[in-house]
Amino acid sequence: MNIKAPIRVDRKTKKLAKRINAGEIAVINHVDIDEVAANSLVEAKVKLVINAAPSISGRYPNKGPGILTENNILIIDRIGEDAFETFKEGETVTVEDGKVYRDGELIAQGDILTKEKVAQQIKAAYENLGEELDRFIDNTIEYAKKEKGFILGEVEIPKVKTDYKDRHVLIVVRGQDFKEDLAAMTSYIEEMKPVLVGVDGGADALMEFGYKPDVVVGDMDSVTDEALKAAKEIVVHAYTDGRAPGLKRVNDLGLDAVVFPAPGTSEDIAMLIAYEYKAEIIVALGTHSNIIDFLEKGRKGMASTFLVRMKIGSKLIDAKGVNVLYRSKLKIKYIWALIATALFPVLILASLSPGMKQFMQIMQIKLRFMLNM
Structure with missing residues (x-):
């Protein structure tokens, strides 16, 4: 060489x-x-x-x-x-x-x-994963006890101007295959017109696909100036003591921002804001949800993510990896008639029960992802 x-x-x-x-x-x-x-x-x-x-x-x-x-x-x-x-x-x-x-x-x-x-080295690393997982679980449980106030109303949600109420919200995070997943969701975006939230560099991914982010959330360390200037609203994730290093960068660009002091990750607070402001459905892609994801981010636990997902789970659709479904979309479409037949009695029940409305909307979106419709 x-x-x-x-x-x-x-x-x-x-x-x-x-x-x-x-x-x-x-x-x-x-x-x-x-x-x-x-x-x-x-x-x-x-x-x-x-x-x-x-x-x-x-x-x-x-x-x-x-x-x-x-x-x-x-x-x-x-x-x-x-x-x-x-x-x-x-x-x-x-x-x-x-x-x-x-x-x-x-x-x-x-x-x-x-x-x-x-x-060879990755094979050896797999042998150490059990020990790392043990420490990860202990850290997650320990910090979940300390941070449970995050979802119990002890952390004040800042006032925002973006209207989330009764709308779909799409949150884009720089994570595994996030660009491929975003490419797979263009038809959903065009039809449902969700609130587009970019978490740091996720805002640039939206820009690459021709969408302007409605909101950028994060500590502002990996988002471009262009994405910040294009956003309708900026939420700076601050430390729990109020320090917000990212705020200076936003202000230097002549832009205003809302500051949200909170534990956890920026994607956590993006989801929590959408939930607290009455979003109907929260669709997230590129999010971090397992031990490898968090260890790659340098985090030794996932307490805040565990807590937030526990709270918002009824409204959350995790679209991470949705692009994989499209690779076999033709085979899936072959069984569309079978799926429709199986769902027919459920649809009848839903028409009689207002309480089933949200469940059916989530199922409808998941089917769209599967069938590329």
Whole structure:
């Protein structure tokens, strides 16, 4: 292997991915490269990844390194903090067999992660998952006890100008396959005209598909200025003590924002706002809902997500992975007549029982997702 190219350097992979050019080398300091970060580097068409930290720590089977190597992007792994500090933005380096040179001088070296090595390390990480899950469950239960006031009325929901009442709400989060899922839901968006909520970078995904976000929610660390300017309303997620680092960025753009101090994740508060303001249905895609999702975000538990979903579950449709249903849509359509026949008595019951209305609406949306209608 002999690669010579300019480099881009950043401790935050998601920031680097926004400015790196195709064919350049990404120099990062990212323990356990996650799926979203890896996909952003693939989309940017980077030549190579040099990582100061272990791309696979072995704590759990993270997906990022596999995504990179499957797309023929090799990783020079574990070059160390000291070596990372020597790299200069925009300089050109040469990489030969895991060694990095500047003008012929060796400045860093690490392990080359190939597809085979990634597979071996991920296999070993699966063996550690049980221990990690045990700690994750304990942390979730412990913090759920501390944060239960979040859903019991102890946290004040800020006043917003967006009208959620009796409307469908679509919440887009930068998560697994979120763009593919959004592409699969265009017919739903066109027909139902839901309130469009982008959680940080989820707002940019909406923009990519030609939709302006009604609301942007988050700490403002991964959303573009363009998406913020396009949004009708901005909700800045603040720490529970009121500190809101993201507010300065919004104000510097000459924009106003609502501040929501709360525990948990930004997607949690986006859902809670929609629920408290009487949304009829809340559709969420790209959300984080399992141990791998949360560990990839650097979180050791999911207390707030557990609590929020417990509260809003009757109105929530999790559309994560809906694109997978479309891959076999023809086979599914073959059984449409059978589904319709099975639902006929339920429809009759629904027409006689007003209490069944919301249930039937949720079922109708899920069928649309399945049948791509």
